[in-house]
Amino acid sequence: MKITGFEVTALNIPEDDPLANMPEEAGRMRPVVILRLRTDNGLEGIGVTFYGGKMTGSLKVAVEELSALTVGEDPLRIEHIVGKLRAGTGDSCGPGGIFTLALSAIDVALWDIKGKFLEQPLWKLLGGHRDRVPTYASGALRRGLTDDQAQQAAQTLLDKGFREMKTQMALPGNPSPEDELRRIRVIRDVIGPDIKLMCDINQRWRPEQAIDIGSRAEDVGLFWLEDVTTADDYAGLARVTAALNTPIAGGEYLWGIAPFRQMIEARSVDIVMVDIVRAGGVTQWMKIAGMAEAFNLPIVSHVMPEILVHVVAACPNGLTVEYMPWMLCLYEETPAVENGEMALPDKPGLGLKFDEAAISSYKA
Numbered sequence: 001m002k003i004t005g006f007e008v009t010a011l012n013i014p015e016d017d018p019l020a021n022m023p024e025e026a027g028r029m030r031p032v033v034i035l036r037l038r039t040d041n042g043l044e045g046i047g048v049t050f051y052g053g054k055m056t057g058s059l060k061v062a063v064e065e066l067s068a069l070t071v072g073e074d075p076l077r078i079e080h081i082v083g084k085l086r087a088g089t090g091d092s093c094g095p096g097g098i099f100t101l102a103l104s105a106i107d108v109a110l111w112d113i114k115g116k117f118l119e120q121p122l123w124k125l126l127g128g129h130r131d132r133v134p135t136y137a138s139g140a141l142r143r144g145l146t147d148d149q150a151q152q153a154a155q156t157l158l159d160k161g162f163r164e165m166k167t168q169m170a171l172p173g174n175p176s177p178e179d180e181l182r183r184i185r186v187i188r189d190v191i192g193p194d195i196k197l198m199c200d201i202n203q204r205w206r207p208e209q210a211i212d213i214g215s216r217a218e219d220v221g222l223f224w225l226e227d228v229t230t231a232d233d234y235a236g237l238a239r240v241t242a243a244l245n246t247p248i249a250g251g252e253y254l255w256g257i258a259p260f261r262q263m264i265e266a267r268s269v270d271i272v273m274v275d276i277v278r279a280g281g282v283t284q285w286m287k288i289a290g291m292a293e294a295f296n297l298p299i300v301s302h303v304m305p306e307i308l309v310h311v312v313a314a315c316p317n318g319l320t321v322e323y324m325p326w327m328l329c330l331y332e333e334t335p336a337v338e339n340g341e342m343a344l345p346d347k348p349g350l351g352l353k354f355d356e357a358a359i360s361s362y363k364a
């Protein structure tokens with residue numbers, strides 16, 4: 001089997017909130033790039049990448065330039081192709097930035113082809129540890145909501161059957177620690193003690209602030225506190241992790257695999273979170289999962305649940321899937337959430353098909 005061609009398309013998709021219907025700004029769009037990688041036996045693999053922002057045009061070109069290097073290659077030799085792509089940029093255009101964003105789309109498409117060729121779903125190819133995984137609602141309980149809206153959104157998520165959900169602290173303005181605590185408590189009041197509640201800080205606190213507010217929040221029983229300070233301040237993170245009983249999660253902002261070695265060796269986090277696009281695709285995500293397992297740490301995904309459900313289910317240390325519904329509109333069908341869990345698809349590869357009508361309407 002050989003790769004024969006590719007098609008790369010830039011899209012603007014709605015940045016709405018399908019979970020609780022409280023978008024940050026009505027009508028705002030998110031730019032993404034999709035890839036179709038084609039082979040001489042008629043199989044097609046799909047990949048998606050983003051984080052290009054105003055440089056999404058450049059990201060599209062980067063995916064095209066790297067995809068051109070895959071033509072003629074055997075798509076089952078994924079590490080060989082990844083090596084060729086790195087060499088194609090003189091090993092000098094990554095890991096941080098547009099090279100890795102583009103590589104990820106290609107790597108995901110190659111795994112999709114491999115699954116389709118072997119007629120197996122991706123999660124089984126990667127290990128197949130279990131066929132259902134917990135998932136948590138993400139993106140709906142934003143820091144910008146009022147307390148009333150946050151309570152309403154939390155109730156909507158409960159009504160949809162979610163057993164785990166994530167909110168945010170580091171509220172807008174200049175909130176006192178008491179304001180931060182008030183918000184997290186009003187959400188806990190609605191959902192009760194048995195629902196797992198995560199809280200993302202998105203790097204907005206100093207380590208000492210994280211220890212102060214995190215200590216006051218211990219009785220809320222958070223499942224984790226995420227990205228409590230600057231993502232590459234491994235020593236600062238380790239200080240917070242050592243000081244709090246609440247588990248600390250982090251890693252989504254790291255690029256490639258090497259920074260995870262530094263982060264994990266420094267005991268900076270209790271839960272390793274990996275963004276597939278910044279990691280460089282499925283191949284690199286699984287390497288980081290193995291690294292975390294060797295250090296006795298659980299691993300969790302960042303965004304794109306329709307793809308990441310495969311890798312979390314594949315690993316013995318996979319904890320839960322972030323159900324961030326940003327990209328669901330790209331596909332005809334995605335794995336459903338039932339009683340707070342996602343069931344793994346039995347279709348080959350990713351088990352996803354682009355919704356062609358939707359995609360033509362999103363073309364940038």
Ligand SMILES: [Mg+2]
Nearest residue numbers: 200226227252
């Ligand atoms: Mg996060």
